[in-house]
Amino acid sequence: MSGDEAVARGAWEAGVGVAAAYPGTPSTEILENISLYKEDVYCQWANNEKIAVEIALGASFGGLRSLAAFKHVGMNAAADPIFSAAYTGVNGGMVLVSADDPGCWSSQNEQDNRLYAPHARLGMLEPSDSQECLDFTKAAFDLSEKFDLLMLLRMTTRVCHSKSLVEQGQRQEHMGKYTANPAKYAMLPANARKRHVAVEEGLAALKEYAETSPLNRMEMNDRKIGIISSGISYQHAREAFGESASYLKLGITHPLPEKLIRDFCGQVEKVIVIEEGEPYLEEAVKALGISCEGKIYTTRQGELSAARLRAAFGLGESAETVSSSLTAPPRPPALCAGCPHRGFYFAMQSYHQRLVAVGDIGCYSLGVGAPFNGFDTAICMGSGFSIPIGLSKALEKQGDSRKVFGILGDSTFFHSGFNSLVDAVHAKANVCLVVLDNSITAMTGHQQNAGTEINLMGYQVPAISIRSMVLATGLPEERVLEVDPIDQAAMNAAIQKALGDKETWVILSRRPCALLKEVIKARGDLRCEIDPDACKGCKACTKVVCPSLTFDAKTKKAVISDPASCTGCGLCMQQCRFDAIRKVGGKA
Amino acid sequence: MITSILLTGVGGQGTILTTKILSAGLARMGYDVKMSEIHGMSQRGGTVNTQLKFGDKVYAPNIGEGEADLIVAFEKTEALRALPYLKKGGAILMDRKEIMPLSVLTGAAEYPHEADKELEKLVGAKVIPAGEIAESLGSAKSQNICLLGALVKALDLPQFDWEGLISQMVPPKTVAMNLAAFRKGLEA
The missing domain is CATH 3.40.50.970 (Thiamin diphosphate (ThDP)-binding fold, Pyr/PP domains)
Structure with missing residues (x-):
């Protein structure tokens, strides 16, 4: 099961009643998979992420558990309701899912949305594999209701799109009731000032819970190096360092468990923080007055990998690679045939x-x-x-x-x-x-x-x-x-x-x-054909740069080299001055 | 002991389904399995990589440079592109099928047709003409399952009912053809 599928399953098991999202890689499959349970869950593609959050918020006010999902940049669009909804807190538990994209696999930036949690006053959980995606999603709903907080489940591309084995549970229904409570849910200045106090109390209580929560754990091995990590970075660290280091693996990363961090750091000789993106954990540990190292080994850019960590920390011999004198031509994604x-x-x-x-x-x-x-x-x-x-x-x-x-x-x-x-x-x-x-x-x-x-x-x-x-x-x-x-x-x-x-x-x-x-159905087998006798080899048709069409250097003629992908759109045909291209097939 | 496999091809060639079948089989055999795929923009005719790691306990899901025990390439130049990921002494299984990227169509780059020969020489790559086998069986689309057959053979795994699993996981209408392709892959 992928991380996205596991979040969907976890939300369903937690009794979610309403889920909304705007599509964005790598978050899209979360709502797609929740919608497999549409008998139990109302699901909606909202027009944007702000609306998705507001739909989920309305459901939470109404007493249902609700979820809104988006990619990292979508959270920027949704930030307006999120910052104020953090003050109102919830009626039914509410979980926001942010799917970040370190390395910009399919995004315009690689912002680290962990920084939103302290800024917007959210509780935050970070799963590191698909089992945790399911378990942490369920926990997030419980914590949201227990501490009256909006919870952020923060994922990254490798967590969303990696598949690992998952044990599943059963759905537990949650049906609350709507009760008007403007003092809690209408954020006018007089109410907002009081709610700001309430959200800080909720976060303080969650922090106390985090000190002993099973979502955070220590793994004590060799005590020369103690590694603090969360999310996928923990998996990379665990693979690169193995049992030559001890680990504090954090599942709750806002608010951070201060006593637990001090306890762990006191048991190891040297503390290293391993994290992708911003030095979020590193700065928090340093703010406790604890000496540690982190970003001096890796940068803010790109994904981590076990190989990158081995190279950065000089672990073992560097991996030998084989190289060839030939280079592969670039193959970036391109507009499809018939686009x-x-x-x-x-x-x-x-x-x-x-x-x-x-x-x-x-x-x-x-x-x-x-x-x-x-x-x-x-x-x-x-x-x-x-x-x-x-x-x-x-x-x-x-x-x-x-x-x-x-x-x-x-x-x-x-x-x-x-x-x-x-x-x-x-x-x-x-x-x-x-x-x-x-x-x-x-x-x-x-x-x-x-x-x-x-x-x-x-x-x-x-x-x-x-x-x-x-x-x-x-x-x-x-x-x-x-x-x-x-x-x-x-x-x-x-x-x-x-x-x-x-x-x-x-x-x-x-x-x-x-x-x-x-x-595709309406098109049938409609496609273009080039008559080699009529083709003068002028290359006018190749200017449309269609993946179905190539110029054969041997015969000096244009050919539909991949007829299976040709849709018969006829864009190439419109370029031909010799009537060499015609449409064939298709449904009558 | 972890085995790392990188599968690479062009969007639409079925690398992801192949990896799904393989990981489902390995999980049923009792291994811990993690699979990582990057998709999104890469669907539109770009390179598609999926990575699979299995063993007693797997932590990181992705494979770094010089870490793949086995590379399975569905297209000739994609084998070449993935070469930096190969562990020293690792193996390559590759099709010699050629799919022209946009950079070649526009004349900005040349297609290295001799890449298969080069990889045979460099790292002893084994060429499986899976695309041609699939076409001879009646559908180019079963290329991926033919390569799965070759991959299963190369992994030298305990006995397992791969054909039963394939029958469950490919579209119902294509079961017979895919099973034929799988058997050809095992023999190749």
């Missing part, structure tokens, strides 16, 4: 002299760099529509006549892009905002969003129309262009229109993701 985004980027690249493009977070971020050089900046969800406002003002002041194009997807539009669009329209910004609407949250593996007709529970729900939302800003219909991105004539015309004046334009680039089940 609608390719059509947009291919059309837009002809206008790079006349526009500056701003990107966002999603599959379409694969358009950055070669071959399409699709955009210059990407920061966070929704910023693709707000950065253009400021950037357009900067260009205007410099007498730079280029128009700023903002690019984001349907899910990102619902996440927070719509707010930015409202501001852009209201500012009469000289921008063209493009929604690459592929009808699904694609990058994280096809989660439903507000634009889909079915939700996570499997219910038929009203699909929210992006077009109607855009028109609701008062933008005239003639400046809201709806285009199939594969249709190059139409996409070129739309881009040219937007470049024609200094007004705010919106392009709705609409075509569903080529990997959607229903799209």
Whole structure:
């Protein structure tokens, strides 16, 4: 079972009643797996992480156990309700799950969300394998109710996506009751001041509990070195140092058990703190006046591994590797065959002299760099529509006549892009905002969003129309262009229109993701074929850089080299001046 | 004693399912097993690595450079890319199947077609034409299960009903073909 699956199982066993999340690697599978228990648990993909936390908070106020999950950067979006909900405390137990990504496997930064716990006044648990993911999730619900605290379960990519053996239990129902209590749940100044006292009392009580909790443990071996660690870092340390060191393995990492730490440090000659990311534990141990070492051996960047620790601490002989004179060509992720985004980027690249493009977070971020050089900046969800406002003002002041194009997807539009669009329209910004609407949250593996007709529970729900939302800003219909991105004539015309004046334009680039089940079914065996006799070898079609199509250097002809992946979108066909490419197959 | 295996291929080749079947089998045999995979952006045609460690007690789930006892590569250049992870004296099982990365399609890089020969020479890599075997059986998709057969043989494990496990874990319609691919892999 993966760590994410184990958190889901743990939440279900703990009797969770409501769970909400916004998808984000490596957290996505948590809610996906809780939704396997949808007879017992109401599950919802929220439009963003703030909303997910607020949905869970409402359920907790209502007396149910609730959970909200997000990737590390999602916690930034959710920070607003979290900091105040920490004061209200809970009715039904409430657990936040943050999945951090040291090493930026699929993220824009590698922030360490452990630092949120002391800042926001949360209790925090850090599991180090899948069994602990299940056990700690259950414990987090109990501790949340026992000490009236919001609990943060802090995971990392290797905990989320590693699989190890797990013993499971049974579900225990928890059904509380809603009782109005504004003094506790309405955070106006007079109430908030009192609740700030209450949350500190809860944290003090949790700290006392942590001193003797089985979630923290000492493993005494050789006492020359004592290692303090938590989460996956403990596993790396345990493998690298084996029984040549003693360990204080912390499961509760906020608040920290002061007496236990002093006790452990008193029993060993030298204290070393091993942790990924920030020196969170190291600084806390030093603040107790205990001498220890940590980040002088490893950096704040990247993941740890047993091999990295062996090298850093000079343990054993360094691993010998074999090297070859050949190098493997880079294989970064790329837009799929038939991807609608390719059509947009291919059309837009002809206008790079006349526009500056701003990107966002999603599959379409694969358009950055070669071959399409699709955009210059990407920061966070929704910023693709707000950065253009400021950037357009900067260009205007410099007498730079280029128009700023903002690019984001349907899910990102619902996440927070719509707010930015409202501001852009209201500012009469000289921008063209493009929604690459592929009808699904694609990058994280096809989660439903507000634009889909079915939700996570499997219910038929009203699909929210992006077009109607855009028109609701008062933008005239003639400046809201709806285009199939594969249709190059139409996409070129739309881009040219937007470049024609200094007004705010919106392009709705609409075509569903080529990997959607229903799209695959509707497509049947539709694909493109190249007639080798008609092909003149001009390479025009290869410019679309489709993984299904290559140029055969021997025959000097273009070929559909991977027909199984070709979707017959026809983008290559539109480039051929010799009618050598045609669509074949497909359902009538 | 821990055995570390790194499986590498290109998104869509079925490395993750292969690792899942292998780890389920090893767990049923009584080993402690940890498996680590990195996915997310790597699904979109990028390199996909899964790492599996088994033994009496496994702590860290991932494999560092110079630590893999065995590398199983589903694609020719991915074997080359994974080479730094191989332990000195470790083994490589690899397919000679070629999948062109974007960098080659755009002409920015060249594809080293002779990588299999080079790895045979350097570390005695064993080439299993699993992709070709799978195609001869009627579906290129059973390439991964063919390689699983070769992998199971290379690990020299106690007797276990792998065919029963495979039958439970692959899509029902593909059981017969995958079992045929598995047997070919065992013989290869």
